[in-house]
Amino acid sequence: MSEENLIARAKTGDKEALRELVKKYEKTLYSFAFKICRNRDKAENIMQETFLSMLKSLKGFDGNSKLSTWLYRISVNHCLMEARKQKKGIFVEPGDDDELFSDKYAADWSNIPHKSVENQELKDILDRSIAKLAPEYRIVFTLRDVQQLSTEETAGITGLSVPAVKSRLHRARAFLRNEISKEFQK
């Protein structure tokens, strides 16, 4: 059955159709929430809240965007609400380009041995590095680079312009490179 038909049936309260939609997107939304908040319990809660919002608002879904885009938009809002509960001042907004691309952060990446993400030390480094990045930048990096959505779709989900998505993306990448380089230099 096409997604369009599933949505039409789900809008009438058809539980089978709703279960199918949940099944289709649960892993994606859980993975996305985890990659933003870096905590399994919080990610599960954000995913549940996203689907609860879907159940409440599905009748208002007009089909002008893909359902996945609409669900990501809801999830982004829940992720930002979760981030706002944390202490102010713990996130960093990437600075200006001169600072971001400064040679002082240049580790010799060609000599970094192949590391698997099954390696707990690398996991800790990735968690610590992205945890410092302001959520608004983390969301753009995750949607665009990790979930591999287009720049336009990322802009639609976040409400940013396409140039703003590109700007946040290159700043987020440079910030993460610098943080991870610092960890490798320790």
Next chain:
Amino acid sequence: MKFEPVTCKDVIIHICENLNEDIDSDRCRAIKHHIENCEKCREYGYSIECIIDWYREYDPDFTDTQHDALLKKLGLE
């Protein structure tokens, strides 16, 4: 770590699209020349590819227990 192979032209087109430049423009030709000769730029590109790959691969498991808990929360069990 496996990457889809891309040609130099793919890279230049990608960069120039992001700059809103034509691939044959002076600006794009200058970028191509720079990349061909710049170790730092090549290393930067390699490091960003590593980082993106790591964050993609670092994915949590989603268990049947979590699925069942979700359906229960939604009243769809």
